[in-house]
Amino acid sequence: MPFLVELASTTLRSVLMAEKGAMTVREAGRRGGTQTKRRHGDEFYKAIGRKGGETTKQRHGPQFYEKIGRKGGQKMRQLIAKAKAAQKGR
Numbered sequence: 352m353p354f355l356v357e358l359a360s361t362t363l364r365s366v367l368m369a370e371k372g373a374m375t376v377r378e379a380g381r382r383g384g385t386q387t388k389r390r391h392g393d394e395f396y397k398a399i400g401r402k403g404g405e406t407t408k409q410r411h412g413p414q415f416y417e418k419i420g421r422k423g424g425q426k427m428r429q430l431i432a433k434a435k436a437a438q439k440g441r
Contacts, residue, residue, distance in 0.1 A: 374382075387395070407415065
């Protein structure tokens, strides 16, 4: 029975959104992020970022950060070289 109630409310919600004019996923994300920032403040994002970083460090070790940093540096070198080559071609 709970499934039917959930299904009915989801269907009703979809109909109501269609009547109001559905928002894009991007718009929904922006609104949700703005609301979260308003409710919890900047410190909330700092705390969850720090917590996520610590969890990643525990799961993958400090070498993981070295590896992704190296990949990022290589990509930047490629992009810079490509931009310089494009400038010479002008």
